Amino acid sequence: MRNPFRRPLKQALTAIGVAMLAVSVNACADELIVSAAASLTNAFKAMGAAYEQQHPGTKVLLNFGASDVLMQQIVKGAPADVYASADQKAMDKAVSEKVVDAATRRDFAANALVLIVPKDSPFMPASLAELAQPGVKRVAYCDPASVPIGRYAKGALEAAGQWDAVNAKSVLAGDVRQSLDYVARGEVDAGFVFATDAAIMPDRVKVAMTVPTQTPVTYPLALVEGSRHAADAKGFIAYVLSPEGQAVLAKYGFKPAGTAH
Structure with missing residues (x-):
């Protein structure tokens, strides 16, 4: 008997695709699109608001979902400037697909x-x-x-x-x-x-x-290749890694990346 709770990856991809299409239609030149793991929702909403206050000319558009699904949407051409995943494997896939700039990859948080x-x-x-x-x-x-x-x-x-x-x-x-x-x-x-x-x-x-996990629960983020807002994207990444950004993450229960075990 089919489990009614199961949600196929295809459905998830379709749902995220519709959401990202809406983002694409509404995005303006000064809008920074951040695709991030669902577990980052509350912390990144606060992060985005704080970043906007410091950069009045920039609007941060946040797109949350399963890390692999978001990565596949970027592979398929969905607009994004920053990608933040909830494990290293998802980011490894993004690097292998050449959709992120590997040189900008940084671990920014840990979880349990x-x-x-x-x-x-x-x-x-x-x-x-x-x-x-x-x-x-x-x-x-x-x-x-x-x-x-x-x-x-x-x-x-x-x-x-x-x-x-x-x-x-x-x-x-x-x-x-x-x-x-x-x-x-x-x-x-x-x-x-x-x-x-x-x-x-x-x-x-x-x-x-x-x-206990077999691998540490760490979160990496990186600049998306071909970003039309590379300067702002790098600025957002720097903010996440800054003491102020780390304080926002800590407020929502995240640990510094170096403390994962």
Whole structure:
């Protein structure tokens, strides 16, 4: 039976494509387009507003979604000036596709993978093995083939020897915020999100455990090749890396890139 929660990559690409077409139509000469991982939504909205205050002639247009989906849209010609992903593999793909300037690539933040449950749930797993219990029916996470947090979750589950058991209960989300929503609405027993995502809904979800990852959860960003606003794009990247930009990220729970482990 087809899982009604599953969101194929093709649908995600189409949705992002429509959004980016709208961005393309509305973009003006002084508008900087930043395509960023969904987990950066709150922090980058604040970052964009702060950058605009310091640069009155620039409007920052933000486009959020799954890192791989955004990268594929840039490959297909969607307008963007800065690309920020939630893992190194997505950025590696962007470099290999030659859609970003590798010389401008910088790590700017770190995060942690957490397992969350609905706020009122009596289920509080202390290990990933507990997700294999018969009483656990649905576990939300993102597709490892197209979303960084899905790759982090799969790696952790494989290391714990629980991938096959949990994968059989999977409810695939299009991006990390959708995974968060599934848990917040009580539609699943548990879900994998980033620590910063869990923190925005403390009244709806609770963190059961911080999950060790096989690779550090780090965020890189880079200038998009062919950007028509390269100077502004480099300025935005510099702002993100500046003490002021790092303070904005810290406010939303992100750690400095060098602290990832």
